[in-house]
Amino acid sequence: MKKHWIAAAFVACLLLTGCGAAEHTEDETTGSAVQANTEQPVSKEIFAMDTYMTITAYGENGQKAVDAAQQEIERLDALLSTGSADSEISALNASGTAQLSSDSAELVSCALEINESTGGAFDITVYPLMQAWGFTDESYRVPSDSELTTLMETIGSDQLDWDADNRTLTLGDGQAIDLGGIAKGYTSGRIMELFDECGVESGMVSLGGNVHVHGAKPDGSKWRIGIQDPENSEDIAGVLEVTDCAVITSGGYERYFEQDGTTYHHIIDPSTGKPADNGLTSVTIVSADGTLADGLSTALFVMGVDQATEYWRQHADEFDAVMITEDGTIFVTEGIADVFSSDRTFETIARK
Ligand code: ADP
Ligand code: MG
Numbered sequence: 001m002k003k004h005w006i007a008a009a010f011v012a013c014l015l016l017t018g019c020g021a022a023e024h025t026e027d028e029t030t031g032s033a034v035q036a037n038t039e040q041p042v043s044k045e046i047f048a049m050d051t052y053m054t055i056t057a058y059g060e061n062g063q064k065a066v067d068a069a070q071q072e073i074e075r076l077d078a079l080l081s082t083g084s085a086d087s088e089i090s091a092l093n094a095s096g097t098a099q100l101s102s103d104s105a106e107l108v109s110c111a112l113e114i115n116e117s118t119g120g121a122f123d124i125t126v127y128p129l130m131q132a133w134g135f136t137d138e139s140y141r142v143p144s145d146s147e148l149t150t151l152m153e154t155i156g157s158d159q160l161d162w163d164a165d166n167r168t169l170t171l172g173d174g175q176a177i178d179l180g181g182i183a184k185g186y187t188s189g190r191i192m193e194l195f196d197e198c199g200v201e202s203g204m205v206s207l208g209g210n211v212h213v214h215g216a217k218p219d220g221s222k223w224r225i226g227i228q229d230p231e232n233s234e235d236i237a238g239v240l241e242v243t244d245c246a247v248i249t250s251g252g253y254e255r256y257f258e259q260d261g262t263t264y265h266h267i268i269d270p271s272t273g274k275p276a277d278n279g280l281t282s283v284t285i286v287s288a289d290g291t292l293a294d295g296l297s298t299a300l301f302v303m304g305v306d307q308a309t310e311y312w313r314q315h316a317d318e319f320d321a322v323m324i325t326e327d328g329t330i331f332v333t334e335g336i337a338d339v340f341s342s343d344r345t346f347e348t349i350a351r352k
Helices: 005-018 028-035 062-080 088-095 102-117 124-132 145-152 183-197 290-303 305-314 334-339
Strands: 041-048 051-058 097-099 161-163 168-170 203-207 210-214 223-229 232-242 245-251 256-259 262-265 280-287 320-325 330-333 347-349
Touching: 041 062, 051 062, 051 183, 062 088, 062 102, 062 183, 062 203, 088 097, 102 124, 102 161, 102 183, 102 290, 124 145, 183 203, 183 210, 183 245, 183 290, 210 223, 223 245, 223 280, 232 245, 232 280, 232 320, 232 330, 232 334, 245 290, 280 290, 280 305, 290 305, 290 320, 305 320, 305 330, 320 334, 330 334, 334 347
Parallel strands: 330 347
Antiparallel strands: 041 051, 051 203, 097 168, 161 168, 203 210, 210 245, 223 232, 245 280, 256 262, 280 320, 320 330
């Protein structure tokens, strides 16, 4: 299952330019030469977790940090991918019960917390639905209502038996889980920790358009992150200027198929078993916590703008959001309204 490569490559380009890193080198062999100038980034592009990724780090330990980040991405991909039969999550789905590694355990704990707080809009038990709609192997199809009704009996995190002390997860009958809604946010968060451990003060990753920035740019200015226009992959809807945070977008345009004139995308509403259809075309979450940002980008997309607004008002200290609706209206929560800019007018959501 591949994302839209061209769109992903475009976003990566845009971000590098936006970050003033146009002079980066992709040639590992020149990495040591680059390290001599602390203003020059070390940057690497890889393909993992079904998407294009760019890792960029500044400073004398830039190369070390970028290499460590790549290793971490590959380690987590092998652990979490439902696409590879020998991953820990695939083994769990096959056997129905498993004692999990500390990474998977942390992800499951976070997923259950987000499930609870979002009233079930985020739910890792959607995997059988992802399979039925063909998103797991590109065998796209529209399941019949009766097939969905039967499958819906297996949907619900309340059927999972999670023993956090022993890190043991047992699935209910017919259940399977998919950490795809939070895996990249968790990974980018881990990379920020590795940047810290390597003594890198300035760096960023873009994991298929999911961006996480560390510190500020080397000149002390903020990172500029473009938010893709959901209607046009070659345009941006706005720019955020931020430091030290994850900026993670979920949109129906990222992965979809068309049948009989209808578009079906990969973000499933766990209450209907069908692609979420609540009026949003993209949701971007800004938060210091990458895992939370990733989970909430999916959850708020499922909720729709009214419910998402209510949710934000109750959790405004944890994150901010940019939401774009089908009619092109851009909503920006108050906490980031002064660091968001757009050619278009946008509406600010007040805390109230
Ligand atoms: P992407 O992975 O494209 O960046 P998201 O972060 O929105 O996008 O995650 C979508 C992925 O999450 C899907 O591919 C699927 O694996 C999983 N998923 C889909 N719907 C849900 C949901 N309601 N709750 C949790 N995970 C979901
Ligand atoms: Mg997500």
